[in-house]
Amino acid sequence: MTLDAQTFMQHLANGISVGSLYALIAIGYTMVYGILRLINFAHGDIFMMAAYFAFFGIAVFHLPWYVAFLLVIGVTVLLGAGIEKAAYRPLRDAPKSSVLISAIGVSFLLENLATFLFSGKPKAFPDFPAMTRVLEIKGISIQVLTLVVPLVTILLLFILLFIVNHTKLGMAMRAVSKDYEIAQVMGIKIDRIIAYTFGIGSSLAAIGAILWGMKYPQVSPLMGVMPGLKCFIAAVIGGIGNIKGAVMGGFILGLAEVLLVAAFSSLTGYRDAIAFILLIIILLVRPTGLLGEKTAEKV
Amino acid sequence: MLKVEGLKVAYGGIEAVKGIDFEVPDHTIATLIGANGAGKSTVLKSIVGLTKLSEGRILFDGKSLAGLSPDQIVSKGITLVPEGRRIFSNLTVVENIKIGAYMRRDDLSEDLAWVYDLFPRLKERSWQLAGTLSGGEQQMLAVARALLSKPKLLMMDEPSLGLAPLIVKGIFDIIKEIHKQGVTILLIEQNANLALKTANIGYVLETGNIVMEGPGEMLLKNQSIREAYLGKVK
Numbered sequence: 319m320t321l322d323a324q325t326f327m328q329h330l331a332n333g334i335s336v337g338s339l340y341a342l343i344a345i346g347y348t349m350v351y352g353i354l355r356l357i358n359f360a361h362g363d364i365f366m367m368a369a370y371f372a373f374f375g376i377a378v379f380h381l382p383w384y385v386a387f388l389l390v391i392g393v394t395v396l397l398g399a400g401i402e403k404a405a406y407r408p409l410r411d412a413p414k415s416s417v418l419i420s421a422i423g424v425s426f427l428l429e430n431l432a433t434f435l436f437s438g439k440p441k442a443f444p445d446f447p448a449m450t451r452v453l454e455i456k457g458i459s460i461q462v463l464t465l466v467v468p469l470v471t472i473l474l475l476f477i478l479l480f481i482v483n484h485t486k487l488g489m490a491m492r493a494v495s496k497d498y499e500i501a502q503v504m505g506i507k508i509d510r511i512i513a514y515t516f517g518i519g520s521s522l523a524a525i526g527a528i529l530w531g532m533k534y535p536q537v538s539p540l541m542g543v544m545p546g547l548k549c550f551i552a553a554v555i556g557g558i559g560n561i562k563g564a565v566m567g568g569f570i571l572g573l574a575e576v577l578l579v580a581a582f583s584s585l586t587g588y589r590d591a592i593a594f595i596l597l598i599i600i601l602l603v604r605p606t607g608l609l610g611e612k613t614a615e616k617v
Numbered sequence: 618m619l620k621v622e623g624l625k626v627a628y629g630g631i632e633a634v635k636g637i638d639f640e641v642p643d644h645t646i647a648t649l650i651g652a653n654g655a656g657k658s659t660v661l662k663s664i665v666g667l668t669k670l671s672e673g674r675i676l677f678d679g680k681s682l683a684g685l686s687p688d689q690i691v692s693k694g695i696t697l698v699p700e701g702r703r704i705f706s707n708l709t710v711v712e713n714i715k716i717g718a719y720m721r722r723d724d725l726s727e728d729l730a731w732v733y734d735l736f737p738r739l740k741e742r743s744w745q746l747a748g749t750l751s752g753g754e755q756q757m758l759a760v761a762r763a764l765l766s767k768p769k770l771l772m773m774d775e776p777s778l779g780l781a782p783l784i785v786k787g788i789f790d791i792i793k794e795i796h797k798q799g800v801t802i803l804l805i806e807q808n809a810n811l812a813l814k815t816a817n818i819g820y821v822l823e824t825g826n827i828v829m830e831g832p833g834e835m836l837l838k839n840q841s842i843r844e845a846y847l848g849k850v851k
Contacts, residue, residue: 486719489708489712489715489716490716490719492705492707492708493705493708493716495707496705496706496707496708497703497705499667499703500699500703500705501705502666502667502686502687502688502691503665503667503687503691503696503697503699504691504716504717504719504762504766505687505688505691505692505719505720505766506688506716506719507686507688
């Protein structure tokens with residue numbers, strides 16, 4: 319099958335948009351890994367919970383969208399920081415694998431809790447006509463959302479990079495990620511810094527969940543599993559621990575998925591496999607990821 | 618200023634420090650010397666709260682530090698220049714210095730000027746990543762970082778480790794200079810000769826016990842110390 323320029327542009331825009339969503343979630347993985355050397359397996363499920371919060375805020379409680387979104391972000395931040403406090407902080411001095419197992423436990427807990435509370439039946443995410451409206455630009459039909467998502471992601475990336483590189487909090491985050499013992503001797507309360515890190519990662523997952531719900535308007539207890547795995551892969555592709563890398567990985571993954579399926583329609587059913595194939599390739603060719611440091615990691 | 622009483626520390630059942638007493642009086646340079654594995658670093662880590670004591674107490678200005686977290690202990694005016702420098706290599710030189718003042722809310726410009734005066738090299742390199750500095754420069758940076766917390770007690774763990782003799786001399790000159798400015802210093806060293814020459818009081822630590830103590834000059838002349846740490850007298 320050949321692609322004409324218009325169809326290609328359409329797929330390209332879609333790929334960038336999907337990639338931006340991956341990027342938002344991947345940042346949460348990479349930040350937590352950077353500071354705790356932990357793969358937070360619950361991150362995809364925090365994303366799922368945020369989607370439910372948005373669903374309840376708008377479809378059930380009929381809050382104005384801006385109130386609902388702010389609440390969703392706030393509650394998700396509390397959830398992320400709360401998980402850290404309850405499930406990871408008590409294991410601060412335990413072996414890394416114990417924390418990892420705790421993360422897997424939290425992931426299962428959230429998935430089953432959501433099934434129990436909200437039932438396993440998918441719910442319809444409310445429609446946002448302003449976002450789902452289709453624009454015609456030079457023969458390309460494109461949803462407003464497809465344009466908005468990358469803009470939001472880039473804006474958030476810049477805010478985040480500013481926080482990390484130019485504020486006292488960001489300096490403390492970088493110091494804790496390098497040497498948490500000496501960071502304490504500098505007077506840094508590391509538990510607080512770690513909680514902020516989870517909070518920031520969760521807020522991005524919440525924004526990702528809202529945008530995701532607008533794009534794929536269905537909410538279910540297992541909706542976080544596949545995006546969670548893929549965004550973890552995106553973070554690894556970019557070099558886990560590196561924020562810019564996570565965004566880059568997200569875009570690469572989104573574009574690869576959309577463009578490969580568009581070019582080879584026989585791959586449609588294998589769309590989810592592309593991420594894992596990319597993961598295998600990157601682990602073989604460049605295990606530290608595209609922007610990752612080449613340091614030996616003591617495990 | 619600092620008083621350690623009956624300090625015992627154990628790692629996984631093995632006692633690294635077996636009940637030691639020592640004191641760092643106000644405005645002195647005290648030193649703890651001893652061979653590798655004598656428990657010196659463990660003592661400093663437990664003072665600053667990074668290692669839990671199994672027994673004993675640590676008093677700072679007459680108050681016990683028991684149960685305080687490292688950030689609370691540091692806020693009382695104790696700071697540590699750790700073994701192997703452990704600067705934040707992913708931060709710039711100036712960020713490394715400023716992070717030493719993490720808890721302060723006041724103006725840093727005077728203290729920045731002071732440490733840049735002590736270590737002009739750091740000023741030249743202030744925008745470089747700290748990981749690109751040489752070993753000696755990193756040691757200077759670790760000292761500058763500690764000074765920015767305005768410590769009453771500065772503890773230094775092996776500041777001479779892995780540095781060329783000339784640079785070591787420079788570092789020790791700085792230690793004396795900092796002491797002159799009113800900071801009390803607790804120095805841990807394998808280089809017993811240099812440490813005892815610099816210090817007012819010395820303690821000799823051997824496999825977790827203090828085996829000898831006294832003024833630096835006196836220990837320097839002691840026969841058994843000379844044999845154990847300074848090479849045989851000809």
